[in-house]
Amino acid sequence: MDPLLQAILDDIRVYVGQNVREFADQVLTDSKDFLQSAKDDLQTWTAAVARGELDQAGFESLLRGKQDLLEMRALTEAGLAQVRVDTIRNAIIGIVIDRALGELG
Amino acid sequence: MGTRTAWRVPVTLSVLVVLAGCSTIATFNQRALENATDLKAYALILMDHAAEDADKYSEDIDYLELRLWQAYEYAAAIPKNEESAQQWEILKDPERDLLGGFLRDWKDGPLLPFLITEKKKQISAAFDEIIRLEKAKL
Numbered sequence: 001m002d003p004l005l006q007a008i009l010d011d012i013r014v015y016v017g018q019n020v021r022e023f024a025d026q027v028l029t030d031s032k033d034f035l036q037s038a039k040d041d042l043q044t045w046t047a048a049v050a051r052g053e054l055d056q057a058g059f060e061s062l063l064r065g066k067q068d069l070l071e072m073r074a075l076t077e078a079g080l081a082q083v084r085v086d087t088i089r090n091a092i093i094g095i096v097i098d099r100a101l102g103e104l105g
Numbered sequence: 106m107g108t109r110t111a112w113r114v115p116v117t118l119s120v121l122v123v124l125a126g127c128s129t130i131a132t133f134n135q136r137a138l139e140n141a142t143d144l145k146a147y148a149l150i151l152m153d154h155a156a157e158d159a160d161k162y163s164e165d166i167d168y169l170e171l172r173l174w175q176a177y178e179y180a181a182a183i184p185k186n187e188e189s190a191q192q193w194e195i196l197k198d199p200e201r202d203l204l205g206g207f208l209r210d211w212k213d214g215p216l217l218p219f220l221i222t223e224k225k226k227q228i229s230a231a232f233d234e235i236i237r238l239e240k241a242k243l
Binding site: 041044045048053054055057058061062064065066067068069071072073075076078079080082083085086089 | 127128129130188189191192195196201202203206210216217218219220223224227228230231234235237238241242
């Protein structure tokens, strides 16, 4: 793992150990997933801060925006799962109609 | 139709009625899709000016905020459309850090070009999520 991400994860592990021990596994798994998805962005933004092109408030806003975007992506996935359920349901309706009308005919 | 199979007709109709009444998500909505595509274009062009004073664009910002509210309310009024409505809510919320948060920060002062570029990527991707979900309902 990237040294920066590893250092962040170590800090999170310490925080979790001290504050939210009962949810430790879930928080660490979520944190790893988030850091992995934000890996490239984190490197780009950190370099921009070092160059003076981005301030700390902007960095924080980008990080929180990334989290918001992941939440929107999760909502899309939830919606797509529902669309698949409806597709299957409609296919079943079609099968029922074909079979029922076939028997009547 | 023989008596052996006659009972199956009402049973079949009942099954169809139950199944048809149980769709889990709203069907495709053209206006909802257009809300997303129109506002995506408008927002991204307006964001290009965020290195300048927001006062110069206050009418455009107010208009965008109004349209975001309208798009959210429209999505929220559609039955079984919770996921799409929540997406609009996240996108427009000034307490979060997508479009609503960007406009909040801009009003506080001009933004750095690097931040504008990166925020445009995030907000473009956020609109794409709304568009992807709506198109999947087709």
